[in-house]
Amino acid sequence: MALSGGVDRGSHSMDKSITLPPDEIFRNLENAKRFAIDIVAKVRSFDHSAKETDGDPLYEISVQEEITARLHFIKFENAYIETCLDFIKDHLVNTETKVIKATVDKEDEMTCLIKGCNFVLKNIPHEAFVYAKHADSEFRFQHTHPDIFPYLLINIGSGVSIVKVEAEDKFERIGGSSIGGGTFWGLGALLTKTKRFDELLQLASKGQHTNVDMLVKDIYGGAYGSLGLTGDLIASSFGKSATTDKEFSKEDMAKSLLHMISNDIGQLACLYAKLHNLTRVYFGGFFIRGHPVTMHTITYSINFFTKGEVQALFLRHEGYLGAIGAFLKGAEEDNPNQYSWGENYAGSSGLMSVSPELNPVQRARSGTFDMLEMDRLERQLVNLPLLQDPTSYIPDTVDLTEDVLAREYWLYCFEEALDGVVKRAIASQKDQPKAVERAEKFRQKYRHKLQTLRHQPFAYGSLTVRSLLDTREHCLNEFNFPDPYSKVYIESLNIFHLACERPWLVDAYNQWIERLKGPPHKCALFFVDNKLLIRGTEVVLASNSGPALNDVTNSELQILTERIAAMDPVIHTALKEDRLALVQNGSSSPCLDLSRLDKVLATVVRERGTDLVIIEGMGRAIHTNYYAMLSCESLKLAVIKNSWLAERLGGKIFSVVFKYEVPSKAQG
Numbered sequence: 001m002a003l004s005g006g007v008d009r010g011s012h013s014m015d016k017s018i019t020l021p022p023d024e025i026f027r028n029l030e031n032a033k034r035f036a037i038d039i040v041a042k043v044r045s046f047d048h049s050a051k052e053t054d055g056d057p058l059y060e061i062s063v064q065e066e067i068t069a070r071l072h073f074i075k076f077e078n079a080y081i082e083t084c085l086d087f088i089k090d091h092l093v094n095t096e097t098k099v100i101k102a103t104v105d106k107e108d109e110m111t112c113l114i115k116g117c118n119f120v121l122k123n124i125p126h127e128a129f130v131y132a133k134h135a136d137s138e139f140r141f142q143h144t145h146p147d148i149f150p151y152l153l154i155n156i157g158s159g160v161s162i163v164k165v166e167a168e169d170k171f172e173r174i175g176g177s178s179i180g181g182g183t184f185w186g187l188g189a190l191l192t193k194t195k196r197f198d199e200l201l202q203l204a205s206k207g208q209h210t211n212v213d214m215l216v217k218d219i220y221g222g223a224y225g226s227l228g229l230t231g232d233l234i235a236s237s238f239g240k241s242a243t244t245d246k247e248f249s250k251e252d253m254a255k256s257l258l259h260m261i262s263n264d265i266g267q268l269a270c271l272y273a274k275l276h277n278l279t280r281v282y283f284g285g286f287f288i289r290g291h292p293v294t295m296h297t298i299t300y301s302i303n304f305f306t307k308g309e310v311q312a313l314f315l316r317h318e319g320y321l322g323a324i325g326a327f328l329k330g331a332e333e334d335n336p337n338q339y340s341w342g343e344n345y346a347g348s349s350g351l352m353s354v355s356p357e358l359n360p361v362q363r364a365r366s367g368t369f370d371m372l373e374m375d376r377l378e379r380q381l382v383n384l385p386l387l388q389d390p391t392s393y394i395p396d397t398v399d400l401t402e403d404v405l406a407r408e409y410w411l412y413c414f415e416e417a418l419d420g421v422v423k424r425a426i427a428s429q430k431d432q433p434k435a436v437e438r439a440e441k442f443r444q445k446y447r448h449k450l451q452t453l454r455h456q457p458f459a460y461g462s463l464t465v466r467s468l469l470d471t472r473e474h475c476l477n478e479f480n481f482p483d484p485y486s487k488v489y490i491e492s493l494n495i496f497h498l499a500c501e502r503p504w505l506v507d508a509y510n511q512w513i514e515r516l517k518g519p520p521h522k523c524a525l526f527f528v529d530n531k532l533l534i535r536g537t538e539v540v541l542a543s544n545s546g547p548a549l550n551d552v553t554n555s556e557l558q559i560l561t562e563r564i565a566a567m568d569p570v571i572h573t574a575l576k577e578d579r580l581a582l583v584q585n586g587s588s589s590p591c592l593d594l595s596r597l598d599k600v601l602a603t604v605v606r607e608r609g610t611d612l613v614i615i616e617g618m619g620r621a622i623h624t625n626y627y628a629m630l631s632c633e634s635l636k637l638a639v640i641k642n643s644w645l646a647e648r649l650g651g652k653i654f655s656v657v658f659k660y661e662v663p664s665k666a667q668g
Contacts (some may be wrong), residue, residue, distance in 0.1 A: 112325030126461025156285035158182030181287030207255030214239025266301025347373030350459030508660035546588030552583035590619035
């Protein structure tokens with residue numbers, strides 16, 4: 001079952017972290033305007049070894065007042081349904097300010113499912129993933145396509161529903177099957193006498209289907225080459241049980257059954273995908289629920305029947321789709337889709353490993369409660385219009401999910417820096433009550449996140465330096481430290497005044513000087529300040545919407561620019577003539593994702609005919625966008641202030657990167 005609550009709360013008051021037993025779990029949603037429930041089949045977990053009495057509380061929440069709206073989603077076992085109903089009775093029933101939505105009776109289940117699926121695909125960049133069991137990184141996350149439609153959703157519950165989704169409110173159930181999760185559960189119970197779904201999957205994960213299934217080589221003595229059939233291919237599911245006079249193990253029968261049903265569903269999905277010419281195929285439903293053995297069998301089936309042309313895609317937040325959709329359906333008068341939303345890593349449990357041998361405590365806990373929090377962003381985010389190919393744009397330079405050495409270094413680096421961040425947080429609010437106590441809670445929470453990412457680097461999608469920074473910012477905000485650097489004064493450093501001998505690590509300075517001898521650019525988009533106004537170039541200064549590290553925010557830049565304009569006639573005239581524009585970029589991160597920028601900024605870029613983009617700083621030009629391809633000229637500038645990273649790139653600490661790039665069309 002999944003619950004959602006939409007919450008609007010006041011601003012900048014103190015956090016109160018509370019550890020609650022399960023019977024008080026839902027009080028976190030007392031301020032919710034709306035309450036949505038997604039009721040699904042009862043699925044019992046196989047592992048309840050982690051109890052509250054172990055000294056490690058099952059669930060921790062934060063009661064925090066803040067400016068923005070936040071969606072809370074809690075996924076829990078049906079064993080706690082009575083607690084949920086008591087909460088609804090005590091806090092939600094017969095109140096004028098609450099609205100309850102459910103996917104049973106009250107709202108159409110399939111409509112809610114599709115709305116929820118559309119929502120996560122649009123708002124969570126690394127929502128979808130390919131599962132590769134034997135790869136170094138078993139979860140391979142897909143970057144969000146600017147246009148998520150059309151796609152095929154294979155929802156595997158008791159049966160199977162195959163839905164073609166063409167637009168936000170346009171979808172059609174084009175097929176299905178009665179052979180689904182309920183079939184696996186029912187036949188599995190008859191064959192193994194095991195009544196619990198998760199225990200069946202556990203049996204299947206330990207079984208060997210070849211002891212039960214008849215293979216091609218069992219019939220022909222090897223491969224059937226003329227038909228392209230390998231010897232290890234299943235010719236008949238459970239085929240050996242009719243010809244072999246012996247007892248088969250529960251594990252082998254469960255594995256054979258899982259293969260039989262997964263292959264059937266996979267082939268059905270492939271046929272519908274080909275029939276409707278669709279390449280994006282997502283799988284969901286309680287049959288999936290992130291179990292590796294299930295995802296692997298479906299992935300194998302899809303690869304086999306399509307010869308690798310179609311990939312089986314799974315969703316990180318598959319279990320929340322119904323609740324999200326029910327909430328969105330009930331909040332239509334507020335038009336939630338007019339906003340962009342972002343996952344709050346501080347309040348989300350992330351994608352947990354479902355292998356009991358891998359971090360068993362986390363598995364037991366995630367089997368009880370899973371959480372997802374989504375913050376409403378005040379600005380609608382879109383792609384930078386100057387991206388050469390938005391569909392292939394990847395903001396991050398290094399994927400720490402796959403690069404083990406880099407992951408180990410950066411996790412160590414962020415943990416080592418934690419004491420300094422705590423000190424800055426306290427210093428930024430030294431006169432505020434309980435600042436030390438809140439800072440200590442931040443330390444504990446962020447350290448726990450880092451420890452989780454050591455075991456499960458895939459928890460929040462692709463792990464990157466950007467996501468580590470964002471997670472830290474989210475945790476700081478949770479404990480009411482929105483700007484730890486507010487009391488720190490940073491001197492600006494012009495990289496060209498550094499006593500650094502050339503050639504630099506990346507040195508296109510001479511090419512840039514030659515370019516400046518040519519005609520001026522029409523408009524330059526600067527993700528920092530610049531000096532091109534005297535050439536007659538219009539300049540757009542794009543700065544952060546919210547604080548992050550010591551980066552200047554748009555509101556701060558407005559004040560600084562006014563003061564500078566009072567002293568500098570060039571700046572004063574440019575502002576007066578609207579040749580200098582200050583626009584927020586929609587970000588609150590020291591890094592930069594060009595696929596999630598303020599819509600107003602994208603409009604300004606388009607209307608002014610921007611033909612030069614300048615990105616400066618390690619976060620924006622090295623950790624992100626180092627390989628970004630733009631459709632106009634670009635400069636990427638940075639001083640590498642980390643010795644490990646400098647060596648990784650072939651340089652030394654304080655090496656300079658001056659990367660001037662001209663797209664191929666412009667060169668021609």
